[in-house]
Amino acid sequence: MAPATENASPCPTDEELRQICQGGSDAAMAESFFRHLEQCPVCPARLDTLWSRQPQSLPNDPAQAAPLATSHATSSSELTRLLDRNDRNTYDLSFLPRPPFPSCLGQLADYELLRVIGAGGMGMVFLARDSRDNQLVALKALKQGASASQKARQRFMREALTTQSIQHRGVVRILGVGESAGIVFHVMPLLEGENFEKLLRRKGPLPLAQVVKYTRQAAEALEAAHQLGIFHRDIKPSNLWLQKPGAAGEEQVLLLDFGLALAEFEEVGITSTGVVIGTPAYLSPEQAEGTATIGPASDLFSLGCVLYEMLVGSRVFPGTNTLEIFRTIAAFRITPPNHYRREIPERLNSLVMSLLAKSPNKRPGSARALLDQLADPLLLKQPLLNRRSVLTSGIVVAVGLAGLGLWKITRPAPVPLMQPTLILQTPGAIAMALGMGWNQANDGQTIIWADHQGRLWRMSLPDQRAQEFGQVNFTPALLRFSTAFATLAVCGTFGEVQVFRWQDKPVALGVKQRAPVQGALTDAVWDTAQNRLLVACGNEVSVWSGETGRLTATVKPRFGAPVTSLVPRYPDIGSAWVATMVNGEVGIFNDRDHLVLQKVLVNSPATFRLAIRPDGVHAAVWSESGQIDFWQPEEFSYLLKTNILPETVPLQPEGEPAPIRAPLQPRWLTYTPGGSTLMMLGDREGAGEAFLYNPMTNRMLARLGVDDPVLLTVDYPQLWALDRGGSLHLFDNFMGAS
Template sequence: MQFSLLENFGPAIGGFATDREFNGACRVLPFPKLRVSRPYFVKVLEMSAPAPVPATSTDLLSLVRKSGVLDEKQFSEHFSDPGELPDDPTECANALIRSGLLTTFQARQILAGKYRGLVLGAYKILRPLGQGGMGVVYLGEHTTLHRRVALKVLPAKSAQERVAVERFMREARATAALDHPNIVRLHDVCQGAGVHFLVMELVEGKNLETLLAETGPLHFATAVSYIAQAAAGLQHAHSKGIVHRDIKPANLMMTKDGGIKILDMGLARSFVNESDNLTGALGEEGEALGTIDFVAPEQAMAQAVDERADLYSLGATLYCLLAGHPPYKGSRAQVLMQHQMAPPPQLSRTLKVNVPQTLNDVIAKMMAKKKGDRYQSADEVIDALSPWLPAPKSSSNVQQNALSTQDLREAGVATQVSRSQTKKGKKSKKRAAARADRKKWYAIGGGAAAVLVVGVLIAVLSGGKKAVTAEGTDAPGRSGTVSNRPAAAGEDSQLVLTSTGLVPDVTLSRDGTRFAAVDWTGNLIYGRTANWQKLESIRVQAGATLNCCAGTPDGRHIVVAGRGTPVFAYDWGTGQMVREFPGHSGSTLCVAVSRSGKLLTCGSDGAIVLYDFATGDVIRKYEGVARQVWSVAFSPDESKFVATTAAGGTDEESNQIRLWDVATGGELQRFTGHTDEVRWATFSPNGQTLASASFDGTVRLWDVAGGKQTRVIDAHAGKWAERVAFLPDGKRLASCGSDARNTASSELRVWDVATGQEVRTWRGDDARGLIAMALSPDGKYAVTGSRDKAVRLWKFAF
């Protein structure tokens, strides 16, 4: 059998090829393009001439069958009469794609007459995934087991070269010798008709080079987590006598669950088995193998390397993740010289977010010019990084459970436990236990330790610990003070993340399983509440200021908007943008979505718009409601909605709460009494009471049916009352307030609805600058956003 293989000459992305090709021999195909981040191109390496381009659907089906990719049983189920298919080959191919019988990639090749090579042994080639150091990588599927794998294929022209084949087989031997969750596994090595290919574990995710391009520099806690997992994989490889020799961001894959896997063993070799040394035999002598930006000095000088060369490259990779670029710049010769002579630049002097000096010191030691001055093993690297790693509850449940204060204290994590509270002997013992626990944790994959790509940080719980500030530096912190009685276990606040800008809104899904927040630098941050450690981030729009977010009641979508932006809806699971609505002129300040599929938006233009969420159609628009409308909310039965306003045309029209009927659009009530702008309003669970928060510092309760004020609570005297929300039983409500001129003057408070009496109050550093709040559906905790760029979780215990 003769093969026609495809070699990817563009960036390695998880998409499909465009309709443009290098060889110019193929016609442009009128396929609807799929969304890809950027185009990549394919070039055909032919061992024989392609078949004639199909002119009819019959011709196309003949080539599809010759290719071996068609499942005849599925074809018969979809098309009992092949005559039903369009006669035009392109339209016929589209029908096969829609039925799942062909992939877009397969259809493009067959339409161009290139049907050979779409099946290799027992595997169908579905599409290219990218290109490794020694070959092209395809998405493949076993023809009978239907298991998807990655197929790394040595190009046909390389298969004629002894050096290329030997290096390819060396990669197979190196990968086959390893079995570790942080290294991509090899299933099989195959050969047929002059084609060599490896059958490898399919890893769905993105490499860290791509991640950096999308998000910019990572927060140091995120980067350390990734590097520690890579070090765990390297420790396993080194224990087998194998050195990777090409560690870099592009060869570290972040999986969907936040784990890290080492890719591409194309340059790996055994430093204990001389039979694996191809240097002299195959012309590698004198070559500085590896990637110049991350290569160790001894590797740059083509000297013998051992595991310490990987540790140098891992240090350069850590620097790159933190800085957003490799440690050295210049021409190839200049970079090589700096690797041999120049220490890595101090990150804390070059970044907006400070990196602890001790972490700078760790990078400097990893990148020491002399091998003897570096850490001597990957285990030692993990030990050195341990102060910035969270300690798991246990290796068996790390992915299911978030950390607690007790976990951290029992683990003896130095950066999270007050040094004055433990004696020297006990502290040393606990630290040793923590290091051992972390090693075990990372050795089993450590996926749940990965944190958000824009600076998500699992933080420390309050109570005599150290907190991590928004700037990323270790700084003393104290827990919020609680009035009426001392704080009990479980009432501490937990830092969920620090962002790059003020966090004006947070939200939780109706079932409490999902979380989202937005910041003023244009980031949407989201994830599942089952594990606050694993969050994702999207840069919604460059230069945008995001103001608000809200989840759809079914938990499928998160809606966000801000200043000068449209209103976007994203898939809450995948992060894909699925809908777009017009934004308000100036700023969109609040959004809300009902169970029946209606979307409300309001903004600084004084308007309210009601949309059909599914179609994007405008149902109704309210203009001139006020000079600015701060918030909107649906009633529990969705028959009504409420809006809160700032100044109106007259004093009587200012600082109001207005109630409308959703079905008719008619106004039902106006609630007046606040003396300053009304920032927020929310319905009680039974829909009979309305609670509002105002910049006059008060929280007020209103009878919805009668339109009368029933209680005034002086909730945040001298401050702005920013948010208010009922707990699920309707008997208590929570509010947060802050002083824009003094962020230290801020608090989170809980009130008894019947009496207006304070139940709990949290103040202190953890409560600085609170401006957003969402309560969990079970009423056990609140999530807040702040001017201090932090999102915190507050546990309630009544």
């Protein structure tokens, strides 16, 4: 390297700089150069000049990339199918140069950009065609385009060079890097298959042998990176790709996106904007704290989170938003996977829990050590009972049957009664919601309720003092609070709505209005993505602005039957909201409130409720027939399984038969944030009953100790139940039942 200033590292020569750009340098030289860039006032401009003279930089051996490119040659009809979408209306492509022809989104160097494959925080990935040989590739470009900062350009380039330096079949290859029209990009082979986020959403928990195989392949790729002193820092299902079987006829897991990778001498921390680096649900505790040096153990913890999800079908750290996820990480109470899936052998269960140890020192020492454990031939073997234990157990069972009588064997297992940890008096409450404080000095949890006279009350915790703060001139039926926008909606029995902005004191927005609909109110939900309230009355749904509090639209989708409930937005499955109807149908709506699908889920008209798991893996449909159907939620086109709910009658005194009871009418159904437990509120012979249910084991976990509950609401990790008498019951240990 050429000499620089007295205290700075020497500047690289032109040849060394060219090697770095072309990926011909080793990882140590590249990292040394990136540190130098942060201090040198000259080299950033030299780097830009070199890139502008070199539109693309392909590997030294072009034949090395040819098999990957030629394997994706495609016919014109297949290409037409791939391009059958309008990405210009979906993504902001203003950073791209003007397209050379109408069917192209833009062109960078020799690559015609045909459609968007995906987009992240910094980069956008395109399906591109190399105009030199007409082959299809994937091209990742920096979204800021020519206006990108030097730091962003350096980080983007480092991702390509880091990936290029790891020569392993489990790491996606970089075919070239370049710059065109001021936009930096790198080129990769076009992958066939899907990422694990989509795979798990489509299939749910995977077979044990497959889980071990996929984990082993991912660990092999991690070991190759760790051998070079490179730590990924963002292992998650969407960054693991399952490549379709190739010539060898075997699936291959690929490790994607080294955009957050760092070398072993660096330390992780809070960025200048105060954001922890990584994806919250898969962060190791040391990453979440932002204080410890990151090493192989952090990547292994994140891989353990993915392994857990492949086994169980839900995340280790549940939560519907970042704050909830960080709460669960801080609490660090991990339920072993064999609690949800009994066939998981003890050795595999222990391996998962060791990967998820809070202390890095208690995890496997390296990816190589993990691979050794995964290769254990006894990993998937269940221990065998010896003959003496089997014989003894058989004798005990036989004696028990003779002594107790056959009828006791067929009696239902008892459902544990979960008692509340706190009971609050909310006089006259007929509707309630959980909110937050009004100002910085009072930012704790707040209980809000309404009484029959339309008076609105609040109680701040933990002082538990009730205060009246407003009134509406109609009979309240539902309260809905949007934490994202600090807005309270009071919904009346016949579709009236009054919206309050929750600030130093509640401020009413607009005036009370009643939607021009026929029928009584059945449900209301906040669509936080668009800051609006959806209210169901009769056969119609009215839409209210959270900004102005006014009625903006009425959706009349020709249901032909009254709407019974609304399920809010789940972007992962591509729908804006879902409605259930009394005739057993479900309707799916897009962002523009257009009915895109209407389907019968319950054959005979019956009361039913729908819940979509937070990660979009499946949708649960609970009907009054006493069964729960689990559907693929995108279009409800595939029934995954059906569970018959276990009997919920408590055991009677010895010798007395269980009474015959009316079926439980579904009233409310939702998942816990992690998706492992369903919370159920039903009505039996005019009285409410509430349960916690594990859909994987088909077991009633607990019955809530509340007489005649009328409403349940969750603020993880707390569950609140309002009874008909106006008392509010807190269950702050309800996740322990699962």
